[in-house]
Amino acid sequence: MNTHIPIEILQQFDVPGPRYTSYPTADRFVEAHGEAQFIQSLQERKASARTRTSPLSLYVHVPFCASLCYYCACNKIITGNYQKAVDYLDDLAREIDLLLPHLGQTQTVSQVHLGGGTPTYFTDEDLHRLMNLLQTSFHWQSAGEYAIEVDPRTVNDDRLHQLWAMGFNRLSLGIQDFDPKVQQAVHRVQTLGSVSGLMQTARQIGFASINLDLIYGLPLQTLDSWHNTIEAVLQLRPERLALYGYAHLPVRFKPQRHIDVHALPQASQKTAMLSMALERLQEAGYVYIGMDHFALPQDSLSIAKRQGRLHRNFQGYSTRPDGDLLGLGVSSIGSMGASYVQNAKSLDEYSDLLHQGKLPVVKGVALNRDDLARRSIIMALMCQGRVEMAGIEESHLLNFTHYFARELTKLQDFVEQGLVKVDSHSVEITPLGWYVVRAIAMVFDKHVQADGQRAHFSQIL
Numbered sequence: 001m002n003t004h005i006p007i008e009i010l011q012q013f014d015v016p017g018p019r020y021t022s023y024p025t026a027d028r029f030v031e032a033h034g035e036a037q038f039i040q041s042l043q044e045r046k047a048s049a050r051t052r053t054s055p056l057s058l059y060v061h062v063p064f065c066a067s068l069c070y071y072c073a074c075n076k077i078i079t080g081n082y083q084k085a086v087d088y089l090d091d092l093a094r095e096i097d098l099l100l101p102h103l104g105q106t107q108t109v110s111q112v113h114l115g116g117g118t119p120t121y122f123t124d125e126d127l128h129r130l131m132n133l134l135q136t137s138f139h140w141q142s143a144g145e146y147a148i149e150v151d152p153r154t155v156n157d158d159r160l161h162q163l164w165a166m167g168f169n170r171l172s173l174g175i176q177d178f179d180p181k182v183q184q185a186v187h188r189v190q191t192l193g194s195v196s197g198l199m200q201t202a203r204q205i206g207f208a209s210i211n212l213d214l215i216y217g218l219p220l221q222t223l224d225s226w227h228n229t230i231e232a233v234l235q236l237r238p239e240r241l242a243l244y245g246y247a248h249l250p251v252r253f254k255p256q257r258h259i260d261v262h263a264l265p266q267a268s269q270k271t272a273m274l275s276m277a278l279e280r281l282q283e284a285g286y287v288y289i290g291m292d293h294f295a296l297p298q299d300s301l302s303i304a305k306r307q308g309r310l311h312r313n314f315q316g317y318s319t320r321p322d323g324d325l326l327g328l329g330v331s332s333i334g335s336m337g338a339s340y341v342q343n344a345k346s347l348d349e350y351s352d353l354l355h356q357g358k359l360p361v362v363k364g365v366a367l368n369r370d371d372l373a374r375r376s377i378i379m380a381l382m383c384q385g386r387v388e389m390a391g392i393e394e395s396h397l398l399n400f401t402h403y404f405a406r407e408l409t410k411l412q413d414f415v416e417q418g419l420v421k422v423d424s425h426s427v428e429i430t431p432l433g434w435y436v437v438r439a440i441a442m443v444f445d446k447h448v449q450a451d452g453q454r455a456h457f458s459q460i461l
């Protein structure tokens with residue numbers, strides 16, 4: 001797909017919306033769904049065939065960072081007190097100890113993602129300890145995807161060798177922008193030379209895939225400076241790229257109060273930056289996976305997209321079939337059977353619950369029949385760009401055109417703009433529609449449609 005992207009389409013859909021790493025989205029989780037319900041879903045997995053046929057994914061949240069990036073909207077703790085990280089490692093061990101009796105000792109894992117915060121805040125010794133803990137608690141598949149988010153300022157060549165030796169085979173580097181002025185304005189300075197050197201070493205070591213995260217809409221960014229960053233990234237040629245729009249929400253995210261609002265690009269400039277990046281990346285051979293993600297044609301994500309095997313989980317797009325995801329650590333979200341759960345968001349509460357011998361799950365949701373049908377549709381749109389009505393009818397025992405009559409009417413606006421095609425068998429997103437796929441998926445989100453309260457979500461673009 002390589003389509004000219006009319007700026008007016010991007011502008012029209014520049015409104016807040018969910019990222020659909022889950023459906024229902026995390027703002028729908030309730031306290032009534034807590035530890036007891038989670039234990040039940042763990043035990044159901046243990047007793048079911050899923051234990052043998054569908055490996056687990058693990059997400060481990062490491063919340064610590066050495067310094068504050070002003071654009072940050074993550075759950076993190078800025079600290080120079082390393083003892084907190086040591087204590088946290090003990091808490092992770094407690095959490096796994098509490099989980100295993102319900103889950104059993106025979107669970108296979110095919111995907112691990114360490115995110116943050118800054119996972120490389122841990123010393124090599126402590127990261128080894130964490131990996132050892134995970135590898136002795138679960139059976140790791142030899143051909144799995146084992147990824148770690150890396151702050152380039154915290155690693156050198158030797159550390160990359162250590163990460164490889166620990167079992168990681170994928171890296172995700174936080175870049176955001178290479179312009180020195182922009183880096184200073186967001187308090188995150190890292191040179192192009194250092195990132196380039198790290199990527200070269202990582203490739204020599206054998207890392208299968210390197211992802212770079214970029215952000216457009218940051219203070220002092222201009223179309224020209226952003227163009228330079230994109231060109232520099234194209235020279236580095238990472239296997240995967242994620243391109244996020246900066247959402248300035250200083251009331252909600254305190255670090256953003258350091259950002260001079262007058263230095264932020266206007267909405268129209270932001271859209272122009274996105275449009276330029278979308279066109280330039282595709283010209284340079286990247287495949288637009290969907291939402292904010294790009295990959296080289298030979299990357300497994302692009303292959304999965306071509307073959308209609310893309311999936312979506314809390315880390316974004318994935319090549320692995322939907323399965324159960326165990327979220328470990330403070331604020332982590334997991335998905336088990338037809339339910340989602342989330343751990344306590346504050347480190348104190350997370351740790352206190354574990355010290356009381358309780359799993360730190362504080363909220364979640366069990367999906368009902370309607371949620372399950374809508375989740376199938378939203379994920380099919382986000383991943384395959386197509387929903388077969390007969391498939392939904394068969395899996396969810398409903399009449400599609402009758403059950404979703406209101407949604408099909410709403411889709412007519414998108415049809416008229418050439419973003420969606422609807423016939424009596426399917427709903428299909430056009431090449432142009434892929435750029436606003438989130439807005440199209442939102443039509444099937446009962447909660448967003450019911451309350452129209454979308455301001456707490458990030459911008460769609």
Ligand code: SF4
Pocket residue numbers: 064065067068069072073074076116117118151174
């Ligand atoms: S952006 Fe990443 S490294 Fe920076 S403060 Fe936030 S979590 Fe830490």
